[in-house]
Amino acid sequence: MNSGRAARVGLRLATALVLAFVYLPLTIVVLYAFNKSGTNAWPPSGFTLEWFSAALDNSGLQQAFFTSVMCAIGATIIALVLGCLISLAVSRYQWFGRDSISFVILLPIALPGIVTGMALSTTFSSLSVPLGILTVIVGHATFCIVLVYNNAIARLRRTARSYEEASADLGAHVFQTFRYVTFPSLRSALFAGALLAFALSFDEVIVTIFTAGGVKTLPIWIFQSFRLANQVPLVNVAGLVAILLSVIPVYIATRISSEAVSGRT
Amino acid sequence: MAGMPAAPAVPAPRPSVARRVSAWMHAHPRFRLGLLLLLPLLWLVVIYLGSLGVLFLNAFWSRDPFTSLVVREFTLDNFKTLLTTDVYRTVTIRTVTMALLVTLTCIILAYPIAYYMARVASPRVRGIMVVAVVMPLWASYLIKAYSWRLILADEGVIDWLLKPLGLSTPGYGDLAVWIVFVYLWLPYMILPIFAGLERIPSSLLEASADLGGKGWMTFRRVIFPLTIPAIAAGSIFTFSLTLGDYIVPGLVSTTQFIGNVIFVNVAQNLPLAAAYSLVPLAIMLIYLFIVRRFGAFDAL
Numbered sequence: 128m129n130s131g132r133a134a135r136v137g138l139r140l141a142t143a144l145v146l147a148f149v150y151l152p153l154t155i156v157v158l159y160a161f162n163k164s165g166t167n168a169w170p171p172s173g174f175t176l177e178w179f180s181a182a183l184d185n186s187g188l189q190q191a192f193f194t195s196v197m198c199a200i201g202a203t204i205i206a207l208v209l210g211c212l213i214s215l216a217v218s219r220y221q222w223f224g225r226d227s228i229s230f231v232i233l234l235p236i237a238l239p240g241i242v243t244g245m246a247l248s249t250t251f252s253s254l255s256v257p258l259g260i261l262t263v264i265v266g267h268a269t270f271c272i273v274l275v276y277n278n279a280i281a282r283l284r285r286t287a288r289s290y291e292e293a294s295a296d297l298g299a300h301v302f303q304t305f306r307y308v309t310f311p312s313l314r315s316a317l318f319a320g321a322l323l324a325f326a327l328s329f330d331e332v333i334v335t336i337f338t339a340g341g342v343k344t345l346p347i348w349i350f351q352s353f354r355l356a357n358q359v360p361l362v363n364v365a366g367l368v369a370i371l372l373s374v375i376p377v378y379i380a381t382r383i384s385s386e387a388v389s390g391r392t
Numbered sequence: 393m394a395g396m397p398a399a400p401a402v403p404a405p406r407p408s409v410a411r412r413v414s415a416w417m418h419a420h421p422r423f424r425l426g427l428l429l430l431l432p433l434l435w436l437v438v439i440y441l442g443s444l445g446v447l448f449l450n451a452f453w454s455r456d457p458f459t460s461l462v463v464r465e466f467t468l469d470n471f472k473t474l475l476t477t478d479v480y481r482t483v484t485i486r487t488v489t490m491a492l493l494v495t496l497t498c499i500i501l502a503y504p505i506a507y508y509m510a511r512v513a514s515p516r517v518r519g520i521m522v523v524a525v526v527m528p529l530w531a532s533y534l535i536k537a538y539s540w541r542l543i544l545a546d547e548g549v550i551d552w553l554l555k556p557l558g559l560s561t562p563g564y565g566d567l568a569v570w571i572v573f574v575y576l577w578l579p580y581m582i583l584p585i586f587a588g589l590e591r592i593p594s595s596l597l598e599a600s601a602d603l604g605g606k607g608w609m610t611f612r613r614v615i616f617p618l619t620i621p622a623i624a625a626g627s628i629f630t631f632s633l634t635l636g637d638y639i640v641p642g643l644v645s646t647t648q649f650i651g652n653v654i655f656v657n658v659a660q661n662l663p664l665a666a667a668y669s670l671v672p673l674a675i676m677l678i679y680l681f682i683v684r685r686f687g688a689f690d691a692l
Binding site: 230242249 | 528
């Protein structure tokens with residue numbers, strides 16, 4: 128590649144600045160979680176772990192945390208089943224409307240969150256469906272399908288159909304072929320997709336506010352506590368937890384998919 | 393083999409239920425396809441597209457001012473209100489301008505780092521950087537927005553840094569909203585551009601060099617045009633996410649964007665809120681239609 132020396136230095140500098148821009152704000156929230164004074168004045172006055180024990184004692188925060196975990200698990204399971212089914216239908220069959228369906232799968236995340244949120248909340252209120260954990264799960268599952276689908280379809284396109292045909296030729300029936308041939312090759316892609324779905328659901332707030340009614344997920348708890356001065360240290364701790372619980376699954380997911388990719392090329 | 397005793401005639405085992413069902417399914421691929429599609433289509437078409445339809449219907453209903461109940465009779469009043477009231481027009485223009493500005497800023501910031509990752513960095517560094525860019529994408533959205541509330545606060549980091557220079561923090565406002573949106577959506581732009589750059593075969597660059605293209609010329613005439621679909625793909629997210637966000641403006645400004653107006657109206661006048669949420673929907677559909685022509689969907 129024939130780029131000039133000056134261009135290279137400039138690129139390096141720009142890259143470093145953008146990375147700093149991306150990481151410094153996150154670092155600051157993490158630092159505040161250990162800040163001795165209970166305010167958000169900079170610089171922090173000292174190191175303490177006191178807010179972590181306070182967070183553990185806060186029943187509202189705990190409740191919100193478990194609600195979020197439940198919603199994320201529910202949404203992930205639904206997204207996993209639906210995303211897997213539809214990726215098989217798209218990759219292994221020809222049918223009318225196949226191209227449009229991949230557009231519809233993408234729509235819930237391509238459209239502004241407020242549109243999805245409004246659509247679901249208007250529908251629930253028109254049908255008199257009470258808002259709660261179940262409606263949150265419905266909303267989350269809708270935009271999580273695409274994450275599972277994308278991972279699964281990428282894998283299915285790389286694995287040759289001939290394995291499945293060979294399996295059928297050797298006498299395996301449809302379910303055995305899925306259990307022993309298709310599923311094992313899909314497993315890690317599905318797992319990666321599920322982790323992403325979990326992380327997205329755990330973190331989502333825009334659609335959640337519209338579908339939660341009185342239920343508080345962790346992001347809703349954080350959102351409602353922003354303006355309460357006495358909650359500031361707890362918000363910082365909850366923020367640290369929220370960062371970790373979305374980043375760790377995603378880290379594992381990227382490791383899985385990159386291994387899968389490098390293992391195949 | 394003549395000496396071998398003839399194998400006793402064993403009746404073929406009765407095929408199991410699974411095998412018989414499977415044999416039938418094998419012969420009927422349409423049925424298999426239907427089974428695969430039943431649940432996903434039920435969910436995506438009935439629940440999701442269905443609720444978009446309900447939203448659409450609600451936009452043509454009205455609210456009884458005395459009982460506050462939704463009157464289910466067709467009317468265009470909501471759209472008349474939206475078109476004739478200055479506030480709605482101003483808010484729409486403000487939001488679209490912000491979305492375009494954020495998208496443009498994201499392209500400018502994302503391109504150099506994506507280029508570095510794809511074409512300069514060693515494979516090991518590239519791998520690390522991909523993870524480094526993906527991680528913050530997923531780190532809690534709310535906390536990322538909140539971190540800027542802390543940074544821009546009166547006693548925040550920026551104020552502390554600028555105080556010795558006799559300056560103070562820009563504080564909350566439109567500038568803050570712009571910074572936070574760019575911050576939040578930047579990885580959505582970096583990743584597709586990176587993927588787009590990585591896909592360009594080196595032979596094209598060599599060909600350009602052989603034909604006398606200098607570094608800048610090759611970039612302008614070969615590399616950049618080839619990454620336009622990737623930029624368009626990334627812009628779907630930066631544009632759409634800005635268009636519908638009501639959390640960030642509430643956190644770091646007092647300015648109203650489309651999302652805030654819809655959000656406030658949900659409790660007061662649901663049909664009007666529904667009508668107004670068709671505005672970002674329509675803008676987004678037009679936007680998707682445009683970027684599709686640039687090949688955005690192939691680069692997603």
